[in-house]
Amino acid sequence: MGEHLTDEYKEKVNPFGLVPVIDDNGFKLTESVAILRYLSREKGVADHWYPKDSHLQARVDEYLEWQHLNTRANCAMYFRTKFLHPMMTGKPASEKDVNRWLRSMNETLDKIENVWLKDTPFLNGNRISIADILGACEIEQPRMAGFDPCANRPVLSAWMDRVKKELNPHYEEAHKVVRLVTKKFNENPGNFNPK
Structure with a gap:
């Protein structure tokens, strides 16, 4: 617990020292809304999660x-x-x-x-x-x-x-x-x- 507050975490994972964070094969995202939108678009989840229809x-x-x-x-x-x-x-x-x-x-x-x-x-x-x-x-x-x-x-x-x-x-x-x-x-x- 508290790993996100360390200098190493801020340097290597998230400079804001916050969670959540994802690392998708070297592509890092640090905000929950952006993470959910990204995962919905990129990972083939059911369309209802984030519909493709405009x-x-x-x-x-x-x-x-x-x-x-x-x-x-x-x-x-x-x-x-x-x-x-x-x-x-x-x-x-x-x-x-x-x-x-x-x-x-x-x-x-x-x-x-x-x-x-x-x-x-x-x-x-x-x-x-x-x-x-x-x-x-x-x-x-x-x-x-x-x-x-x-x-x-x-x-x-x-x-x-x-x-x-x-x-x-x-x-x-x-x-x-x-x-x-x-x-x-x-x-x-x-x-x-x-x-």
Whole structure:
């Protein structure tokens, strides 16, 4: 753990010191959206993941671009403000900042439920796509800070269940740490220790 923070990793793998990264026979990519688009184009995956049809692909891209400043930013900042920063510094979270990100995150989750999923079972249509993978993963993050993004959101909850069903057993394997941290945080939210 923490290999991505080493000088060697930054020099040889990713100069930003972040994950994910892929190395496809010497071709390196360091951003998740670019990685998923690349893999979809180059590795012969089923067309529904990132459709070749220009209109269908544009719908997937529409969510992928929207999510950067919405799903990703708001869910990540809530998690960071309420959970990660206090855990790393030992200082309590700023309630003002937590509430700010909570409002923004709730607005985003409501838009996913009422706009993106209004007429379709998946974010961009009737079939799962890379947009659903990214959306679901971002929405999992706040669980580790004691927030249930699906509470009182039946459309969002049903969509999350569909995504899990389509991706399992890999979905649960990929979220094993999320489940462990969520359980530990919920058992003792005031005095959380991840160890």
